[in-house]
Amino acid sequence: MKNGQKYNFSRRSFLKTIAAGFIASTFVQSCKQKAERLLFKVTGTNHILGHRLRTMDFPEPTETIHENIVIVGSGISGLSAARWLTLNNETNFKMLELETKMGGNAAFGEDKHSKYPIAAHYLPLPNENNDDLIDFLHQEKIISSFNKDQQPVYAEEHLCYDPHERLFIYNYWQEGLIPLFGLSSTDIDIFKQFDKHVVHFKEAKGIDGKFAFDIPLRKSSTDETFTKLDKLTFKDWLLQNNLNNQHLFNHLNYCSKDDYGIGIDKVSAWAGLHYFCARKNTNHQVLTWPEGNGFLMNLLGKYVKNKINYEQLVYRVEIINNKAVLFVYNQQVKKSYKIVANKAIMATPQFVNGYLFKERKQLTKNFQYAPWLTATLTVNKFPMGEGADLAWDNVIYNGFGLGYIYNQHQTLSSQPSIPFSITYYAALCEKNLITERKQLFSWSDEKWKTIVLNDLEKAHYKLSDEVSEIELHKKGHGMISPFPDFIFSEALTEARKPIANKIFFAHSDLSGISIFEEAFDQGINAAKQILNDTTLDT
Ligand SMILES: Cc1cc2nc3c(=O)[nH]c(=O)nc-3n(C[C@H](O)[C@H](O)[C@H](O)COP(=O)(O)OP(=O)(O)OC[C@H]3O[C@@H](n4cnc5c(N)ncnc54)[C@H](O)[C@@H]3O)c2cc1C
Structure with a gap:
C-alpha cells in the first residue's frame, strides 16, 4: 500500500478473494x-569518491574563487532551495554536485526501451495545507486547475493509471497491496482494528491545535500524547494495542521499509503511524512517471541551468573571516580549490556533514x-x-x-x-x-x-x-531511518541550526523521514532563512 491509502475490507472484495483461493x-x-x-x-x-571523505587525502587547494551563495548537493532539497531563491529574485548562486548528473535519489536512467x-518513483497527492508544494505542482501544470471547492484538479497524465498495485500472495496476484487472499476472518478483523487507530490518529490534534501527524513533518503537533510514541518501536506499539498478527506485521513491514528502509521491529511507532496518518487527502492516488521523481527533479532543474558544476566533491566547510569557505575537490581535473562565499546551503546528508564540519562528527552520529x-x-x-x-x-x-x-x-x-x-x-x-x-x-x-x-x-x-x-x-x-528517539531528538534540532548565519542546512534527513515533500520543504526553509534572515519555520 503506497503511503497513507485507506483500507477497503468490503464484503465483496473479501468473498472474491476467498473464492480466488481455490484457483x-x-x-x-x-x-x-x-x-x-x-x-x-x-x-x-559515487561511493568511491565519497569514501575519500574518510581518508581526506585531497590535494591542497591551488585556487580561490569568490561566490555569493553556494548550494551543495543537487537532490530535491538543493533544487528546491535554488527554485525558491530564484522565485524571490536571488539568482546569484552556484550549485556543486559530487555526481556526474543531477538529482541525488531522484536521479533516473534511460535506455532504448524506457526511462x-x-x-x-512517486509522490502521493499532497495535503491541502501543503501550500508550497501545491503552488509548485500548479505552476508546472501537474495541477491543471482548482474546482469550485478550491480542490486541486490533477492533470490525468501525471496520475498513476490503473491498475495501480497488486500483491503476489499464496501463488496468486491479488489486486491492491493489503493482503486479503488466503486470510482468515480473524486476520481481517485485526486489520480493521488497526484501521480504527489510523482513522483516529488521522484526525487527532494536540493541545497546540496541530494534527498529531502532518506533512511536512514540522507541522505536526509536539503534544507529548503523540511524541511519546517516538519512544518505542512500531512493533511494540502494535503488541501493546493487541494487534498481534503476522499478516498485519508483514504488511506493515512492507510499508515501513517503503518509506524508512527498516521494518516495524526497528522503526519508531511515531514514524510508523506517520506513514498512515499524516496524509489527509481522501483521494489516494499517486503521481508517477516512467522516470519516477526524476520528472519533478527535471522541472526543478531549470532553476540551476548553467549554474551547476558536476563531479565537485565538497570535503571541508569552515567559517573564516565571517565567510563560508568551502574546500572542493574537482574530480574532472583532480585538483582542489577553495570557494569563499557569502552564504552556503548544505543540501547534503548529515552523515556527509559529519565529515565536512569538524564539530559535527558527534552531532551526526545518531543519523542512521x-x-x-x-x-x-x-x-x-x-x-x-x-x-x-x-x-x-x-x-x-x-x-x-x-x-x-x-x-x-x-x-x-x-x-x-x-x-x-x-x-x-x-x-x-x-x-x-x-x-x-x-x-x-x-x-x-x-x-x-x-x-x-x-x-x-x-x-x-x-x-x-x-x-x-x-x-x-x-x-x-x-x-x-527513524529509529526510536530520533525524530524529536536534540541532535536533529541542533543539526537544523545554521552556523553563524552563513551556513544553512537543507536535506530531507533533517525532517527525520526521507520523502519528496520533506526534501522540497527543507530546501524552501533554507532559502527563506537566507532571504529573510529568519530561523526555521515551526
Ligand atoms: C531506494 C529509494 C527509493 C525512494 N523512493 C521514494 C519515492 O518513491 N518517493 C519519495 O518521495 N521519496 C523516495 N525516496 C526518498 C528520497 O530520498 C527523497 O524523496 C528525496 O529525493 C531526497 O532528496 P534530498 O535532496 O534530501 O537528498 P539526496 O537525494 O540525498 O541529495 C543529496 C545530493 O547531495 C550530493 N552530495 C552529497 N555529498 C556531497 C558532497 N560532499 N559534495 C557535493 N555533493 C554532495 C549527492 O550526490 C546528492 O545528489 C527514496 C529513496 C530511496 C533511497
Missing part, C-alpha cells in the same frame, strides 16, 4: 530459450541510514502468473525486496510495451544497517544479481530466461 496456481509458460546474452551493469552513488527511476539495492531489468517476455494483471507497483508478499515498478506503465498504449522495463527495490535491513551496508559493497555483483532474480522468480517462474539486461544500483546511505 490452482498455473504459470504462463515462459519461453524456454535462454536469452543469448545478459547485459550487466552496476551503478551507485526508469533509480530510487524515488538504510542501504538500498535497486535493479532495472529488461524483460523480453513476462511469465505473468495467475490473478490480477501487471500493475504499476507489483509486490511479492514476504519477498526479499519490496517488489518492482513497471516503468512503462504510464505509456498511453493499451498494449504492454515489449520488452518490459521494471525496477526492483530492496531495503537492506535484516541485520544492523552498518553490516548490511558492508555487505552491499563487499558481496559480488553476481551474488546480488542472483538474489534479485531469485526473489522475482518467486512470482515469475523462470523469469531469468527472459531477462536481457540488468543494471544494479547501490545506495549505501539510501534513506534516513
